Amino acid sequence: MALLYSGVGGDLRITETANALVHVLLVDLTDLFGCGCCVDLGDQAGRGSSTDKVSRVDLDDAMTAPAEGVAPAVNDPATSNVTVAIARRALRRQESDLLRITGAPSSFSLMSPEWMAMDARNSIAISRTGLIAALFAGLINSVGATGVNLSVTNIYSAMFQLHLTLNKPPFYCVLHPQQTNDFINDLRGEQGAVAFEAASVEMLAARGPGFYGGWHGIEFWMSDQVPLVNAGADRGGAMMGAGAFGYKEASAAAMLRQDAGSAFAPVPEYSPAFIEIQRNPGTGITEALYNYYAGVVELEDDRGVEIITDA
Numbered sequence: 001m002a003l004l005y006s007g008v009g010g011d012l013r014i015t016e017t018a019n020a021l022v023h024v025l026l027v028d029l030t031d032l033f034g035c036g037c038c039v040d041l042g043d044q045a046g047r048g049s050s051t052d053k054v055s056r057v058d059l060d061d062a063m064t065a066p067a068e069g070v071a072p073a074v075n076d077p078a079t080s081n082v083t084v085a086i087a088r089r090a091l092r093r094q095e096s097d098l099l100r101i102t103g104a105p106s107s108f109s110l111m112s113p114e115w116m117a118m119d120a121r122n123s124i125a126i127s128r129t130g131l132i133a134a135l136f137a138g139l140i141n142s143v144g145a146t147g148v149n150l151s152v153t154n155i156y157s158a159m160f161q162l163h164l165t166l167n168k169p170p171f172y173c174v175l176h177p178q179q180t181n182d183f184i185n186d187l188r189g190e191q192g193a194v195a196f197e198a199a200s201v202e203m204l205a206a207r208g209p210g211f212y213g214g215w216h217g218i219e220f221w222m223s224d225q226v227p228l229v230n231a232g233a234d235r236g237g238a239m240m241g242a243g244a245f246g247y248k249e250a251s252a253a254a255m256l257r258q259d260a261g262s263a264f265a266p267v268p269e270y271s272p273a274f275i276e277i278q279r280n281p282g283t284g285i286t287e288a289l290y291n292y293y294a295g296v297v298e299l300e301d302d303r304g305v306e307i308i309t310d311a
Contacts, residue, residue: 030210084297150309165302167241169217176226244303
């Protein structure tokens, strides 16, 4: 009688093998720090404070016409400031000794340098976009209506509002995937030269993940980090001119040293993130901790418009 897999497989074979391919599930890697709506405010490391003040000045006074021989009056420009504070962002991963020891050559391990680097990169990109998207709700001007799908009219309204506050194209529109779908669906019914310009390979390479395409001088970005508003009924995206928001990071140069019980993964001197790895012999656990220090701020309210439409 033949030995059958169905009969003796449980004794002579392992239950299942580990495929060399590890399938990574879909993840939104939109990074709005690469969008033109955001300004890099510089490195906060070594500045003596976690908070940085950004001065603002309003230079919009026209000349007057003084009479001959008469000095014009002094007209001081209006000034103000905003502050941005950096804070720690962290993600902690752990893996047991037993899981690592029993791993085959093709087995997945978060502690491998390749997977750790990918994991940290993903986490930072998601965090950056979440920080910027959280500022949308603070914009005074808004378009759209609760419970109503986003339309081409909403996009025009946001663009017109930016015109009224003296913004110049290009504009940057960040929408949730549902808002993007509603816009493209409504665009299908438009007539004339209103075609959407889908992002090419070259455009995606230049702008990074999340860039969706262009339309009427507007760059469209899509991210699932666009927050829910109105008790979860709607999404609050935004359209912005250049420099609506700013961000600060702090380089990790001061942390790249060897401390007892831990090791720092090699990173460039001016990198704003670092990975610390340590093992607890008592529990048989190896831990990786991703650290990143950053902060964001709205630089000028007139440079943005919130877009509130059905979720």
